[in-house]
Amino acid sequence: MTYLDSHNIQHLIFKSPSTKAYPTLFPPTQSSSLSSSLRILELDSCHVDLSNPTPCMPKLTTLYLNGCDFAPNSKTLDQLEFDPFASCVNLKQLYLHKCQFSEGITLKITAPRLVSLDITELTIPHKRDAAFDHIIKLEIWTPKLLSLRLNLYMPLDFSCLHLPVLENLDVQICSATTNNRTTVSFLLNMFRGFHNAQRIKICSKIILILSLLHQLAALHTQPPLFTRLKTLTVQRLKGSSLNKIPDNVLSYFLKGTSLASVEYE
Numbered sequence: 001m002t003y004l005d006s007h008n009i010q011h012l013i014f015k016s017p018s019t020k021a022y023p024t025l026f027p028p029t030q031s032s033s034l035s036s037s038l039r040i041l042e043l044d045s046c047h048v049d050l051s052n053p054t055p056c057m058p059k060l061t062t063l064y065l066n067g068c069d070f071a072p073n074s075k076t077l078d079q080l081e082f083d084p085f086a087s088c089v090n091l092k093q094l095y096l097h098k099c100q101f102s103e104g105i106t107l108k109i110t111a112p113r114l115v116s117l118d119i120t121e122l123t124i125p126h127k128r129d130a131a132f133d134h135i136i137k138l139e140i141w142t143p144k145l146l147s148l149r150l151n152l153y154m155p156l157d158f159s160c161l162h163l164p165v166l167e168n169l170d171v172q173i174c175s176a177t178t179n180n181r182t183t184v185s186f187l188l189n190m191f192r193g194f195h196n197a198q199r200i201k202i203c204s205k206i207i208l209i210l211s212l213l214h215q216l217a218a219l220h221t222q223p224p225l226f227t228r229l230k231t232l233t234v235q236r237l238k239g240s241s242l243n244k245i246p247d248n249v250l251s252y253f254l255k256g257t258s259l260a261s262v263e264y265e
Contacts, residue, residue, distance in 0.1 A: 010037055010059075016045035042066075049073055050082040050105070062093040071102040083108035097121060106137040106159065114142045120151035140193075148194070155186035161193025169197035172235070173205045184209060188222070195225040200253070201233040201265075204242040210249045219248050224256030235265045 038057055042064040050072040063085070070084065082105055085091060091111050095118045101107060109117070117140070139160035147168040153175050171190070187209055194200075210219065232253050236242055245262065254260050 011040040011042075012038055013042040014044070014046070040064075043068055047071070048084060050084060050102075056087045056089075058090060060088050061090055063088065063091060064095045064097075065099055066095075066097045067099065068096075069100045070107075071100075072105070080104060081106040081108060083110050086110045089113070092116065094118070098123065101136055103136060106139060108139045108141070110141045111145075112143060114145050116147045117142065117145060118149045120149070122152060122156075148197075155183055155190055157186055158190050158193055161190075163194065163196055166194060166196045167198045168201075169194050169199070170201040171206065172203045173209070184212065184218075188218070191225060196228055197226065198228045199231045199233070200226070200229060201235060203235045207234060207242055207245055207249055210252065211246050219252045222252055226253055226260070227256040229253065229257050229260040231261050231263060233263045233265060 037059060039059050040062040041057070041060060043066070045067045046065075047069045048071075050070055070082075072082070084107075085094065086108075088111070090113055092113055093116045094109070094111065094114060097118070098121045100123045111117075122136075137157045137159045140158070141160070141162045143162060143164055145163050145166055148163065148166060149170040151172040151174070154173060171194075173187075187206065234242070234245065250262070254262075
């Protein structure tokens with residue numbers, strides 16, 4: 001990494017040449033400081049050993065991770081909580097696309113300066129059944145986050161969310177089963193953590209989940225959440241017959257404000 005600093009490299013793109021074996025990033029022998037010049041880092045199909053602390057990259061502001069594998073080594077399997085981006089103290093944009101995470105862990109995203117976060121198509125190897133939402137927890141502590149985009153197979157267990165200034169929220173759920181009470185519980189818990197959002201975009205699948213008969217009574221008991229809401233946008237998924245949001249579901253989003261508008265895409 002001396003080369004990066006000596007040539008003042010600010011933008012680095014790395015893609016693994018092999019799809020069978022991911023190269024390991026940040027090995028234990030790596031210096032605690034990776035680069036003092038790097039500002040944008042794009043990684044494709046790499047392995048990140050969660051057992052090793054990520055080297056400090058003091059100027060890094062943007063991190064793109066596509067198809068990367070996150071897992072602890074065999075010596076630290078008893079460790080369940082990992083915060084792989086904590087050392088990137090000036091990170092402002094983080095993109096996790098099609099990344100794989102070991103089951104049974106708690107993934108923490110601690111980023112005091114992060115303003116934009118995208119998590120799309122998160123996967124757990126060998127666990128693609130209805131129990132997916134039980135096997136990973138997420139904690140997000142981002143006091144300056146303005147934009148959050150989630151494209152998930154189903155709602156996840158967000159055990160801790162600190163998003164005090166969140167403005168834009170985009171949540172897409174692809175294949176959650178609508179008869180799973182845990183799915184509904186996780187979804188409601190997610191929205192409680194997103195209560196500061198001003199502009200919310202959701203898919204018709206979320207409307208369907210919230211419309212379950214056994215859940216309508218629970219929606220009535222929910223306190224007003226979205227007191228800062230300005231716009232609620234519903235994106236119709238392909239094949240969706242949704243023409244109108246049920247009154248109970250609409251009230252769940254709007255009863256905290258009288259100023260919000262509803263739009264369809």
